[in-house]
Amino acid sequence: MSARILVVDDNPQNLKLVRLILSGEGYDVRTAGDAEEALRVLSEFPAELVLMDLQLPGMDGLELTRRLKADPKTAATIVVALTAYAMKGDDQKALAAGCDGYVTKPIDVDELPALVARLLASRGGAA
Amino acid sequence: MAEHSTIDVDEGTFRGLLEAAPDALVIVEPDGRIALVNGQTERLFGYDRAELVGRPVEILVPERFRATHPARRAGYFTAPRPRAMGESATLHALRKDGSEFPAEISLAPLHTEQGTLVTAAIRDVTSQRRAEHKFRGLLEAAPDAMVIVDGSGGIVLVNAQTEKLFGHGRDAMIGRSVEMLIPERSRDRHVAHRGDFFSSPQARNMGSGLELRGLRADGTEFPVEISLSPLETEEGTVVSASIRDITERKLLEVRMAEANRLKSEFLANMSHELRTPLNAIIGFSELMHGGRVGELAPAHKEYLGDILTSAKHLLQLINDVLDLAKVESGRMDFRVTKVDLKNLVQEVRDVVRGLAATKRLRLEHHVDPSVDFVEVDAPRVKQVLYNYLSNAIKFTGSGGVVTVRVLPEGTDFFRIDVEDTGIGIPPDGLAKLFVEFQQLDASSAKKYQGTGLGLALTKRICEAHGGRVEVRSEIGKGSVFSAVLPRVTAHEAEQGTAE
Numbered sequence: 001m002s003a004r005i006l007v008v009d010d011n012p013q014n015l016k017l018v019r020l021i022l023s024g025e026g027y028d029v030r031t032a033g034d035a036e037e038a039l040r041v042l043s044e045f046p047a048e049l050v051l052m053d054l055q056l057p058g059m060d061g062l063e064l065t066r067r068l069k070a071d072p073k074t075a076a077t078i079v080v081a082l083t084a085y086a087m088k089g090d091d092q093k094a095l096a097a098g099c100d101g102y103v104t105k106p107i108d109v110d111e112l113p114a115l116v117a118r119l120l121a122s123r124g125g126a127a
Numbered sequence: 128m129a130e131h132s133t134i135d136v137d138e139g140t141f142r143g144l145l146e147a148a149p150d151a152l153v154i155v156e157p158d159g160r161i162a163l164v165n166g167q168t169e170r171l172f173g174y175d176r177a178e179l180v181g182r183p184v185e186i187l188v189p190e191r192f193r194a195t196h197p198a199r200r201a202g203y204f205t206a207p208r209p210r211a212m213g214e215s216a217t218l219h220a221l222r223k224d225g226s227e228f229p230a231e232i233s234l235a236p237l238h239t240e241q242g243t244l245v246t247a248a249i250r251d252v253t254s255q256r257r258a259e260h261k262f263r264g265l266l267e268a269a270p271d272a273m274v275i276v277d278g279s280g281g282i283v284l285v286n287a288q289t290e291k292l293f294g295h296g297r298d299a300m301i302g303r304s305v306e307m308l309i310p311e312r313s314r315d316r317h318v319a320h321r322g323d324f325f326s327s328p329q330a331r332n333m334g335s336g337l338e339l340r341g342l343r344a345d346g347t348e349f350p351v352e353i354s355l356s357p358l359e360t361e362e363g364t365v366v367s368a369s370i371r372d373i374t375e376r377k378l379l380e381v382r383m384a385e386a387n388r389l390k391s392e393f394l395a396n397m398s399h400e401l402r403t404p405l406n407a408i409i410g411f412s413e414l415m416h417g418g419r420v421g422e423l424a425p426a427h428k429e430y431l432g433d434i435l436t437s438a439k440h441l442l443q444l445i446n447d448v449l450d451l452a453k454v455e456s457g458r459m460d461f462r463v464t465k466v467d468l469k470n471l472v473q474e475v476r477d478v479v480r481g482l483a484a485t486k487r488l489r490l491e492h493h494v495d496p497s498v499d500f501v502e503v504d505a506p507r508v509k510q511v512l513y514n515y516l517s518n519a520i521k522f523t524g525s526g527g528v529v530t531v532r533v534l535p536e537g538t539d540f541f542r543i544d545v546e547d548t549g550i551g552i553p554p555d556g557l558a559k560l561f562v563e564f565q566q567l568d569a570s571s572a573k574k575y576q577g578t579g580l581g582l583a584l585t586k587r588i589c590e591a592h593g594g595r596v597e598v599r600s601e602i603g604k605g606s607v608f609s610a611v612l613p614r615v616t617a618h619e620a621e622q623g624t625a626e
Contacts, residue, residue, distance in 0.1 A: 011407070014410075
């Protein structure tokens with residue numbers, strides 16, 4: 001069975017792009033437009049990896065990451081931060097919140113799947 | 128001359144002494160008549176000796192002081208004692224031709240067989256007065272408060288600005304310790320500073336980087352900037368301190384820092400907003416251009432390639448603007464590590480190798496072994512070298528040579544020279560090179576595509592590291608772009624003190 005990935009982004013085009021890239025690699029991909037929707041999806045779709053934009057309307061990506069890492073049911077989920085915000089300290093903030101990786105937009109259509117594969121493999125994932 | 132001396136020398140010796148004196152000497156009898164004068168007196172006042180001897184001494188006093196002079200003279204004769212020059216206020220003397228001059232006069236009693244005479248030594252102090260006036264004028268015209276302090280910290284002289292700035296009258300300051308102008312808590316430290324200054328007096332700015340504060344008469348404080356210079360005077364070394372109230376400037380600095388922070392925050396947000404749609408544009412066109420969503424007609428593939436190139440160019444612009452904003456607002460963080468420059472040059476060379484190969488350029492490099500290892504922010508130095516190298520490749524015709532040289536520069540710096548055999552830059556273009564969006568001419572901008580920000584960014588990065596950029600060029604022969612950087616970059620590079 002292919003690995004389950006949840007993509008969280010408030011921009012519909014970016015959501016579609018990431019889904020297209022990862023589906024093309026054979027992953028089982030679901031999407032969410034904000035943190036609340038992400039939590040709803042995760043309750044019925046136990047993703048191995050969450051790829052999320054840090055800047056989300058309402059609860060932001062950092063807060064969502066902290067919640068996922070604090071909840072025993074989702075603590076093992078790999079979280080990769082995805083952001084276009086390139087100011088100093090963003091990477092540290094993401095890692096401090098519990099993210100396992102960090103990708104700066106615009107994403108590279110070759111590098112993203114490579115990173116995802118690497119992270120899933122390091123967890124002994126079922127990719 | 129002792130206070131109670133009597134003439135015990137012969138007439139000739141006395142004459143000789145009189146004539147040898149540097150000042151005009153006038154010996155006056157108790158009744159005020161002139162007994163004797165020397166040659167200096169004749170020259171100074173324009174009279175012959177014969178015109179003076181036997182006349183009242185008031186002949187040498189300007190009309191307006193004549194009425195009071197005999198009484199003052201009589202007063203002196205009742206208790207004669209030596210009075211040195213400069214002990215009284217400036218006096219005025221009258222020449223034969225009616226002109227006046229400022230004079231300093233010392234007096235000494237001269238006890239003789241005929242009774243007590245008075246010797247007056249008179250000196251023309253016109254030039255001293257002129258110098259003093261000039262000095263006073265300068266002092267009062269100075270835009271800063273000027274305080275002149277002696278070796279023991281006593282205030283010798285102040286100007287009107289000092290009165291205005293500190294709210295003390297002149298009289299309340301002269302003679303007092305200069306520490307009266309300093310908040311209580313800093314006084315001990317100031318006494319030590321003062322001692323340091325007098326032990327090796329030289330002009331300097333005081334406590335650069337220190338927060339110095341002045342204390343007003345009403346107890347309020349204000350930020351000041353002080354520069355000191357030693358003054359050699361007859362009374363020894365004194366220090367002239369010019370004090371500037373920098374309240375306004377501090378306020379401006381705070382406001383500017385805030386404005387700058389808002390600007391870079393705005394740029395950062397803009398950058399985010401601009402990258403978000405670019406992410407989709409670049410991503411989808413890459414997928415299509417790469418043939419991953421189906422076969423494309425050649426024209427479709429070509430135009431998708433154009434979209435991709437343009438989008439990436441736009442992205443580069445956004446990145447450069449963001450970087451510039453970061454350097455400008457002092458938010459560029461340095462991650463200083465020990466770096467092997469040979470490897471660093473090799474890595475950047477590898478990145479541009481493809482570019483050079485397509486133009487059939489030869490890439491050469493040489494790293495002086497004495498600067499193999501430096502402590503710098505490697506990604507930033509790579510960025511600088513990459514900017515220079517990609518420019519050199521861009522502006523060098525096929526078959527040319529681009530050379531990277533890394534050399535020591537003094538003991539504390541090293542330089543990276545990137546030399547090309549390209550088109551060169553006209554002299555009037557050199558100044559524009561490192562300015563944002565100043566591509567040298569529109570036609571070359573079209574031919575040699577770039578963001579117009581690379582060199583501006585390079586300059587800012589070098590300066591933020593405490594270094595500088597240089598360029599020399601010859602039309603048709605080529606150019607040498609250089610970055611001169613410290614061998615060890617301070618972790619906290621000079622980023623202003625506002626934050």
